[in-house]
Amino acid sequence: MSSASPLTLSSQLLVLSPKKNRTRTILGPCRVGPRMSLDQQRSSSSNPVTLLTNVTKLLWGPSLPPGLLISTVRTAWNSTWQLMMSQLAPSDSSGNYTRPASKFPLQNNPTASATATAKLHLYVGLPCPWAHRTLIVRALKGLEDAVSVSIASPGQDGSWEFKEIPSRSRDKDILVPGWDSVNGSKNLKEVYGLRKGGYSGRASVPMLWDVDKKEVVCNESYDIIHFFNSGLNGVARNPGMDLAPAELKAKIEDWNKLIYPNVNNGVYRCGFAQSQEAYDTAVNGLFSALEKIEDHLGGSRYLCGDTLTLADVCLFTTLIRFDLVYNVLFKCTKKKLIEYPNLHGYMCDIYQIPKVAETCNFTEIMDGYYKILFPLNPGSIRPVMPSACAHQLLSKPHNRESLLSSDGYLHV
Numbered sequence: 001m002s003s004a005s006p007l008t009l010s011s012q013l014l015v016l017s018p019k020k021n022r023t024r025t026i027l028g029p030c031r032v033g034p035r036m037s038l039d040q041q042r043s044s045s046s047n048p049v050t051l052l053t054n055v056t057k058l059l060w061g062p063s064l065p066p067g068l069l070i071s072t073v074r075t076a077w078n079s080t081w082q083l084m085m086s087q088l089a090p091s092d093s094s095g096n097y098t099r100p101a102s103k104f105p106l107q108n109n110p111t112a113s114a115t116a117t118a119k120l121h122l123y124v125g126l127p128c129p130w131a132h133r134t135l136i137v138r139a140l141k142g143l144e145d146a147v148s149v150s151i152a153s154p155g156q157d158g159s160w161e162f163k164e165i166p167s168r169s170r171d172k173d174i175l176v177p178g179w180d181s182v183n184g185s186k187n188l189k190e191v192y193g194l195r196k197g198g199y200s201g202r203a204s205v206p207m208l209w210d211v212d213k214k215e216v217v218c219n220e221s222y223d224i225i226h227f228f229n230s231g232l233n234g235v236a237r238n239p240g241m242d243l244a245p246a247e248l249k250a251k252i253e254d255w256n257k258l259i260y261p262n263v264n265n266g267v268y269r270c271g272f273a274q275s276q277e278a279y280d281t282a283v284n285g286l287f288s289a290l291e292k293i294e295d296h297l298g299g300s301r302y303l304c305g306d307t308l309t310l311a312d313v314c315l316f317t318t319l320i321r322f323d324l325v326y327n328v329l330f331k332c333t334k335k336k337l338i339e340y341p342n343l344h345g346y347m348c349d350i351y352q353i354p355k356v357a358e359t360c361n362f363t364e365i366m367d368g369y370y371k372i373l374f375p376l377n378p379g380s381i382r383p384v385m386p387s388a389c390a391h392q393l394l395s396k397p398h399n400r401e402s403l404l405s406s407d408g409y410l411h412v
Contacts, residue, residue: 088158088375089268095275096282099265103201104216106223116231119211121182122149122224123191125160126175126361127368129264129317130221131206135175136313137225139355142237147228152188152205153177153364154372160188160205165364173358182211192216225310243310251304251408255311258410262289264318271330271376279331287334290343296410297342301349301400305408312350319347320360323386325369329376338388345398352395362389 056065089097106115122138124131138147152160162180185191189203194214208217208224218224226244233239244252262285269282293315296303303311318326322337338344351357362385370382387393 088373089272089274091272091274091278095273095278097265097269097272097274097278099268100202102204102218102220102223103199104207104218105220106218106227115210115217115227116234118213118217120147120217121209121211122147123152123160123180123188123205123207123209124149125152125154125205125368126177126364127154127372128205129321132317132320132359133221133313134206134208134224134228135359136317136356137228137243137310139359140238140241140243140353141228141232142239143228143232143235145237146232146235147208148181150180150182151175151177152180154368155187156372158372160203162186162188174361175359176361177364182209183214222310222314225313229310243308243313245307245309248304248307248309248408251410252309252311254410255303256314258289258292259311259315259318262286263293264314267318267322267326267330267332270332271326283332283334286332290335290340292410294340294342297346299403300408301403302346303408308350308353316347316350316356319343320351321365324362324366324389328383329369329373336386336388344388345400348394348396348398349400352398357391357394362391 090100091097122134124135126132135149138144138149150162152162153165155161162185163177164179165177180186180191183191183194185194187203188205188207191207191209192199192201192203195216196214199216204219206221206224207219208227209215210217218227229243266282266286266289270279270286273279273282293303302308303315319337322332326332327336337347351360366382366385370377371380374380
């Protein structure tokens, strides 16, 4: 027993519990031939789940497994969970999730001044809210022709890989995963490895790539959306749109100081907390922030008044995932987003801005969390999509354009 790996023990946990209704009742007379009987016996003996189920029935019948076995498996699973979480979501000594810093911020790029004239390619993953920011700003600024994109899918090991996914979207305009159209790589780690000097760290999205130099330009999402907003106006189809006007800079920064730690990263601090104390702190900070934003949006169409800004884009990509994923999988259960009338209407307002809905692939978002984050959802069962998140409901009139704007400042 001591020589078995934690992963082996955790896999046994999934099959040692007795399963009900595994037999099938057949109504009416049925004649079973010798060949069918032999085939069924071979099938049963070769199926490890069936074999272990039969063994458990012999050992303890319909009762629960012995307490010693349960405690042993629980201890093994907890150890395995801690091991996996330490790689998936590093934490401090108190169990608080600590997000790793981006390795390629734009300001540290020695060739940043020449980036505006480079041939650029964007790598994203549709489940990721940080990558979603870049897709929205790219669309709003009209940079689709200037900055091409490759959309990766999360693999079973959590890495980003490129493969053709049959379109399950509501229409042909919704973004879907596909191949690496620039480098032809099998996964994002290979792309990072193409840069001069290679790279062995986390291959994260979003990532902006210099096609000609084969170099990572930036993989910090906020740097990328700032650059898309103001650094490529010469090739943008909508250069007049400014999501970070100078007169609103202070307001945007104040909102981001509240939203990033408590909402954007706050939902991850809830979901990836590795102690009760860490979770309690994170969840209280999350819903306290949501209440403040809810109150503010009762008198202001957007965070900074009547103008859509980068702060709104950053908040939106978390809100659109809230009832889909974070409320359930990340234990953000105090309230659903639809229970906040101002926040929900605000989310619908942004969703209905032309081109934004096309960046929201709800099927890929749900698959990317429920089917891939094994430590949080070992069965990989994806729940049904909440009716409140359907495109039809999100597209209903929100009437937020009639709001009288406040000063746009965060009041506490």
